[in-house]
Amino acid sequence: MEKLSTDQLKNVCSQVRRDIVRMVHGCQSGHPGASLGCTEFFVTLYFHQMKHNKDFNLDGIGEDLFFLSNGHISPVWYSVLSRSGYFDSKELYTFRKIDSRLQGHPATEENLPGVRIASGSLGQGLSVAIGAALAKKLNNDDRTVYVLMGDGEQQEGQIWEAAMSAPHHKVDNLIASIDVNGQQIDGPTKEVMDLRDLKSKWEAFGWEVIVTENGNDIHQVIAALDKAKGLLGNGKPVLNLLHTDMGYGVDFMVGTHKWHGIAPNDEQLEKALSQLEETLGDY
Amino acid sequence: MEKTLDTKFTYTEKKDTRSGFGDGFLEVGRKNKNVVGLCADLIGSLKMGAFQKEFPERFFQVGIAEANMMGMAAGLTIGGKIPYTGxxxxxxxxxxxxxxxxxxxxxxxxxxxxxxxxxxxxxEDGATHQILEDMGMMKMLPHMTVINPCDYNQTKAATIAIADYEGPVYLRFGRPNWPIFTPKDQKFEIGKAWKMIEGKDVTIFATGHLVWEAVVAEAILREEGISAELINIHTIKPLDKEAILDSVSKTGCCVSAEEHQINGGLGDSIAQTLATQYPAPLEYVGVNDSFGESGKPTELLEKYGLNAANIVKAAKKAISRK
Incomplete structure (x- = not known):
């Protein structure tokens, strides 16, 4: 896929945000907050960073792979997959509805192109990404494996089992990102279960750690992912602390856990859409 | 007791089924380069050492971190690997x-x-380690195949066979030395029950270590003039319903025998088949809603009602209910 310019990427982001709020509104459920916050990251990955093939092949030999561990932010992923050609964006209308391939949390059961494993029960994606990265090494496939986790998800024990194992097995073809938005369902992560110094923790586990100070600035996201890529191949996995604002792009959703998992009503939808330019045509 | 019995199957050697797994794992590793191994700090116990030594690049020690092991195994399949977790x-x-x-x-x-x-x-490790619910949990999962072989040879054959089957498999085996009474280098067919002994009065459906106990039970029953049919159910799921219905429609009653909770085990799968398609008396030999305890394997099988004598008793009861 041809790499887009930053202006083009910003246009895609605007449309993806429209898709997110419309999808969640359409079924009156789903998770808009972190989907909006991670839009720049997903758009950069799929339209700029990764080598990938929209003619989906589950094994992805010779391609970069992406895994979503915090599966509840499926709206942003589905939108980006469809906008980058994996399936018709009209199918976004079916999100969370009966007989849809777009399950509430990503799944492989309905063969949705772009999804390689189910996620939703938190804490599992990093382990999967490590396995897929090891398979690439065994296959002499030099492409990269990406995975995104949530910050609340860092409270799961399996994350730290995986964190310990990747440096041990020298999984240096892996870029893991954590969406650090400081929010989870019950409130700010600091109040629910303080994560403290994630950078020191991951460094202590043997990872190369980089920080994206503003994950909603497309220039910073590109620079961070380029930097991460440059650190690969040196015996260590790379962790990207991606600081984002939950709900970014819609003024009344920004920075609060209240929009983690609820849908806008008709009026709120209109208000949100008025802040987001339609750039690629609504589905 | 068994020495003086005229059993239809005999043995000259005892070996642990986990060694059948370890030897099968090495063999399938040589045959199929996509086979990889993962182990959570139990390489010796699982007999995975020979594979690790021969294929170090295809083997991953994951430490005491089973959740991560399962996730890594799932990830390794993406790209065509066939992971065996231990x-x-x-x-x-x-x-x-x-x-x-x-x-x-x-x-x-x-x-x-x-x-x-x-x-x-x-x-001796006791109840914390003696899981008796595992087949139940695994058979409830859609897409999961559940296999519980009975001796060294069958475990080895199953270990090799599952590499050629595409999909998740739960392969269950054990620790104690146990009679080797099935043929060496047998062909293992997933989902196909094996009629080991023909009979007409009662069918014994046995799995895992209790297949040997059922071989002994058949001989005891025969001495008493009762003709028992013995069917080895090595695949708990998918269950060979045809074999079950064929046999019970002939014998009219049956016994299930397994080293597992009665709740949710092989017997329950058989009961479901019979209840919906051919109602007939069924007696369960299994653990009756309790945890285990420390002791020697044969002592435990006796105390919890899982040995040949209990299968004989259950067979007679099933016949009396016809």
């Missing part, structure tokens, strides 16, 4: 049920979950 049955199921459910079963991943030290015959 740990005790307890840590292969209950400890990682959610990882298996989401990342392996629901995702349809080609992972072979290889579980040793299942059941009471684990022995």
């Amino acid at each position: 740990t005790f049955a307890n840590f292969s199921t209950g400890r990682v049920y959610d990882q298996i459910r989401q990342s392996i079963a629901y995702s349809g991943k080609n992972v072979k979950i290889c579980a040793s030290h299942a059941g009471l015959t684990l022995g």
Whole structure:
């Protein structure tokens, strides 16, 4: 896929945000907050960073792979997959509805192109990404494996089992990102279960750690992912602390856990859409 | 007791089924370069050392971290690998049920979950390690195949066969030395029950270590003039319903025998088949809603009602209910 310019990427982001709020509104459920916050990251990955093939092949030999561990932010992923050609964006209308391939949390059961494993029960994606990265090494496939986790998800024990194992097995073809938005369902992560110094923790586990100070600035996201890529191949996995604002792009959703998992009503939808330019045509 | 009995199957050697797994794992590793291994700090117990030595680049020691092991195994299938995970049955199921459910079963991943030290015959370690619910948990999962072979030879054959089957498999075996009474280099057909002994009065459906107990029970019953049919159900799921219905429609009653809780085990799968298609008396030989305890394998099988004598008793009761 041809790499887009930053202006083009910003246009895609605007449309993806429209898709997110419309999808969640359409079924009156789903998770808009972190989907909006991670839009720049997903758009950069799929339209700029990764080598990938929209003619989906589950094994992805010779391609970069992406895994979503915090599966509840499926709206942003589905939108980006469809906008980058994996399936018709009209199918976004079916999100969370009966007989849809777009399950509430990503799944492989309905063969949705772009999804390689189910996620939703938190804490599992990093382990999967490590396995897929090891398979690439065994296959002499030099492409990269990406995975995104949530910050609340860092409270799961399996994350730290995986964190310990990747440096041990020298999984240096892996870029893991954590969406650090400081929010989870019950409130700010600091109040629910303080994560403290994630950078020191991951460094202590043997990872190369980089920080994206503003994950909603497309220039910073590109620079961070380029930097991460440059650190690969040196015996260590790379962790990207991606600081984002939950709900970014819609003024009344920004920075609060209240929009983690609820849908806008008709009026709120209109208000949100008025802040987001339609750039690629609504589905 | 068994020495003086005229059993239809005999043995000259005893060996642990986990060694059948270890030897089969090495053999399938030589045959299929996509086979890889993962183990959670139990390489010696699972007999995975020979594979690790011969194929170090295809083997991953993951430490005492079973959840991560299951996730890594799921990830390794993406790119065509066939991962075999190794740990005790307890840590292969209950400890990682959610990882298996989401990342392996629901995702349809080609992972072979290889579980040793299942059941009471684990022995002295006691109830914390003697899982008796594992087959139930695994058979409830959509897409999961559940296999419980009976001796060294059958376990080795099953270990090799599952590499050629595309999809998640739970392979269960054990720790104690046990009679080797099935043929060497046998062909293992997933989902196909094996009629070991023909009979007409009662059918014994046995799985795992209790197949040998059922061989002994058949001989005891024969001495008393009762003709028992013995069917080895090595594949708990998918269940060979045809073999079950064929046999029970002839004998009119049956016994299930397994080293597992009665709740949710092989017997319950048979009961479901019979209740919906051919109602007939069924007696369960299994653990009756309790945990195990420390002891020697044969002592435990006796105390918890899982040996040949209990199968004989159950067979007579099933016949009396016809």
